[in-house]
Amino acid sequence: MNSLDKIFDVAPDADRFSNPGTWESGGAPWASGEQQTLTCCRVIDETHDVRTFEFRVGDGTPVRFEPGQFMTVSANVHGQTVERCYTISSPPTRPYLMSITVKRVPGGTMSNWLHDHMTPGHTLRAYGPSGTFTSTAARSNKSLYLSAGSGVTPLMSMTRAGIDLGLNRDVVFVHSARTPADIVYRKELHRLVELSPGLHTYFVCEGIGDEAEWHGPTGRLSLSLLSEWVPDYREREVFTCGPAGYMHAVRELLREGGHDTARYHQESFDIPSGVAHEPVHEKEPAFHETFTVRLSRSSKSFVMDASETVLSAARKAGVAIPSSCSQGVCGTCKTKVVDGTVDMKHNGGIREREIQKGFRLLCCSRPTSDLTLEL
Structure with missing residues (x-):
C-alpha cells in the first residue's frame, strides 16, 4: 500500500477530513525545525498583485502536513537573511507539490522579492510545516469558512x-475582498462548487472597482448578510483567517449573533495584545543556574542560563532555529525535547497531543535540567 492509498484507507468518510491520522499517512515527515530546499516548478498569477508559487521539496519526495498549516521560508534579500511565514495553499492530498500564495505588499521585503525573483527553477529554503489552525482542530459535518484578502489560503x-x-x-465559504478583481481563486472556487454540491461560496466586496457588471453585495460582511446566506451559521464550526481587524470584527459579529465561541477557530500571525515578549519569574533567584543543551542531530552543544528561553540562548550560540512570533503563538519554533525538562508557558501555539509526544515551543520554554533537542 503506497502513501496515497493510505490517505483514503485511514478512516471512514465521516472522519477522514478532521482525523490527524489521515494526514500523518500522506507522505514523509518534515519536522518544523528542519530546513530543506524548495525548487520552484510554476508561478501562477491569481490577481494583479497575488501570485501562487508551486514547489517540489528536496529530492521530490512526498511531504505530509495538515490542511491549513504554514511553513517558514527563508531567503537572502539584499545580503540579509529574511524569514516569513506563509500558509501552504496546496492540499496535503497532493504531497508531491507544495504551494504558497503571496500578495505583493508595498514595502514588503519578502513578498516583493518573491514576486520579482522567484521563477521556475529557482530555489528557496524553508522550514517544515507547522501551526494549529488546521482541519483537525475540530470534527464537524458542517463548516463555515470566513476569510478576507490573502487569508483565503488556509481555507x-x-x-x-x-x-x-x-x-x-x-461547507459554506464566505470571502471578503476589496473589489471583484481582488478575489483570489475566484475561478477555481466556482469550478469547485460544480464538483462538490455540498460547497457553497459567497463573495462581498468593498467596491466594484472596474467590474461594472458586478451584481454581488458591496460593503462589508454584516450579520444580516451572513444570516441571509447561512441561516444555520450557529450550528457550524467556524474557521476564520484574514487581517487582524477583519477577524476581530467577525468574532464580534458571530458573538452578537449567538454563535458558540468554543466552535470558533482563527489563524493570525499578529501577536495578541497583552502577551509579554519575555515572561519573567515573579521572583528572580539570587543566582542563575546554568544548563547544557545538546543537539542530537548536529552533535553541537551550548550552555545557557536558566532564566533565558531556549530560543534566545540558541540564537546567542549561533544555532539557527525557525521562529516567527517568539511568544508561543505561531508554533514555528516547535521542537522535540529528547531528554530533559523545561518550563513552558505558551499562548496556544502547540497542541496537547504534540506536548505528549515531547514537543515544546522553544520561544517560551526555560530549562529546568540539561536538555537534548532533536535538532
Whole structure:
C-alpha cells in the first residue's frame, strides 16, 4: 500500500477530513525545525498583485502536513537573511507539490522579492510545516469558512483537501475582498462548487472597482448578510483567517449573533495584545543556574542560563532555529525535547497531543535540567 492509498484507507468518510491520522499517512515527515530546499516548478498569477508559487521539496519526495498549516521560508534579500511565514495553499492530498500564495505588499521585503525573483527553477529554503489552525482542530459535518484578502489560503487548502478526498462536505465559504478583481481563486472556487454540491461560496466586496457588471453585495460582511446566506451559521464550526481587524470584527459579529465561541477557530500571525515578549519569574533567584543543551542531530552543544528561553540562548550560540512570533503563538519554533525538562508557558501555539509526544515551543520554554533537542 503506497502513501496515497493510505490517505483514503485511514478512516471512514465521516472522519477522514478532521482525523490527524489521515494526514500523518500522506507522505514523509518534515519536522518544523528542519530546513530543506524548495525548487520552484510554476508561478501562477491569481490577481494583479497575488501570485501562487508551486514547489517540489528536496529530492521530490512526498511531504505530509495538515490542511491549513504554514511553513517558514527563508531567503537572502539584499545580503540579509529574511524569514516569513506563509500558509501552504496546496492540499496535503497532493504531497508531491507544495504551494504558497503571496500578495505583493508595498514595502514588503519578502513578498516583493518573491514576486520579482522567484521563477521556475529557482530555489528557496524553508522550514517544515507547522501551526494549529488546521482541519483537525475540530470534527464537524458542517463548516463555515470566513476569510478576507490573502487569508483565503488556509481555507483553500482545506477546501481542496476535502474535495480531493471525494467527500461532499457541507461547507459554506464566505470571502471578503476589496473589489471583484481582488478575489483570489475566484475561478477555481466556482469550478469547485460544480464538483462538490455540498460547497457553497459567497463573495462581498468593498467596491466594484472596474467590474461594472458586478451584481454581488458591496460593503462589508454584516450579520444580516451572513444570516441571509447561512441561516444555520450557529450550528457550524467556524474557521476564520484574514487581517487582524477583519477577524476581530467577525468574532464580534458571530458573538452578537449567538454563535458558540468554543466552535470558533482563527489563524493570525499578529501577536495578541497583552502577551509579554519575555515572561519573567515573579521572583528572580539570587543566582542563575546554568544548563547544557545538546543537539542530537548536529552533535553541537551550548550552555545557557536558566532564566533565558531556549530560543534566545540558541540564537546567542549561533544555532539557527525557525521562529516567527517568539511568544508561543505561531508554533514555528516547535521542537522535540529528547531528554530533559523545561518550563513552558505558551499562548496556544502547540497542541496537547504534540506536548505528549515531547514537543515544546522553544520561544517560551526555560530549562529546568540539561536538555537534548532533536535538532
